[in-house]
Amino acid sequence: MANNETSAAQARDFYAHRHQGILSTMSLAMPGYPFGSVATFAPDRDNRPLILISAIAEHTRNIKADARVSLTLTEGGNDSQAEARLTIIGDASRVPDSEIDEAAARYYRRFPHATDYHRAHDFSFYRIQALRGRYIGGFGRIHWVEGAALNAPNPFSEQDEAGMIDHMNRDHADAMLAYCRLFDIDVGAQTPRLSAIDGEGFDLMLGHRVARIAFDSPVQTPTDVRKAMVALVQRARSATSR
Template sequence: MGETGGNASEPRGPARPLPAEEAPFDAIGLARSLLRGIRSGALATLDSDGTPFASLVTIATDADGTPLMLLSRLSAHTRNLLTNPRCSLLFAQTGKGDPLAHPRLTVVGRATQTMEMRARERFLARHPKAKLYADFPDFGFFALDPEAGHLNGGFAKAATLTREQLLLDLTGAEAVVAGERGAVEHMNADHADALALYAAGSGAEAGLPWRLTGLDPEGMDLMANERTARVVYPERVSDMGALRKSLVAMAARARASDAQG
């Protein structure tokens, strides 16, 4: 299963994942979807003697896709990171059947504590129950600065990604980042019907109380009953005016599609 094709009489070596830009599928799109959509994953750190240590953590993302975590200094993985920030984080999609048939992404890099208010806001929007302990003195927010990624999209779908391919370039879209929180609050308060249309249009389950947890120049993140949906705009937006036009057009198309169906 893990070998390359060739003459049966010749020795065959293990298949190597292709760079994302050479993969015969949308490796970058799938990787970014996993980054945005998975709310918990396996964090691997290094003990002081170099022993690998894996644990389960909850995850959110910054506007550019940087993984965010809320960690307690009482936990072994946090003590490890404070000594050696090198780590990896596994984002795995679950579902029915063989777990290895579902896509997963491993991101390697360095995780350090961040005091950025946006990191706090985006994490708590994704994990509202964490507000109960986020301000405890032993807790802090950590950001994993990616160095590379390894994507397994299922059988015969593997690719490697660079930092630039994992993260979204925010250059020229600073206004969207700055206006995110206000837009999120407005959409949740006044446009729940549109959020439901966006979720259904992305293939997510209809009829759930979808709410917006974050948005960026490429798309928006929705959540309902612990389920997530990533909605990608038809094209990148760079300012709030373009964002509003895109959302209105998306809602209109979704309503028209429903009417025809």
């Protein structure tokens, strides 16, 4: 894999493990200065950050006046300078009415506590179209990644993805626990819940935490997903028996 492709894959993987970051907008109250606020997000079908924000929030007013934003993601450890981070630079826009149902389904699968905020409260869905990303994977590993490389489309339809998620959550809680054991993911008192599947992996929610599990190789069909997940269960059982 070429260096730029490797950097893009690493940046996507880092992004896939995160669920919140610092959203920076162009301030109306302090013209010319950036304004930072904490924002949670879920990836949309093209892997673009999907955010749910209030009409009265400072960042929402800023976005309506100037769409230019950045979203900075960090590992959240004790030494931020030594750890990986990613800043996505792009334009934020409100999700069209025709796409709100799909956006809501994806967002609320990750954040069920916020279900129907866009109906019961004055919240709206926005998404960020990445132009470029600045990925720092550690000392000396600093790369610009083009937006098209960050925005990897999901190969599954919304219906296929939702069906796979529902099936796993309804019938295979034991398999999801096995995945967590295999990758040393601490579940605590939480029951893992599948929230998203794409061509490179899937997301398990542990309360408000996201546990990202990558497939060994990219998948393109629901059959591919089934085979990949069965293989992971077999690996987990083999590791347990040893």
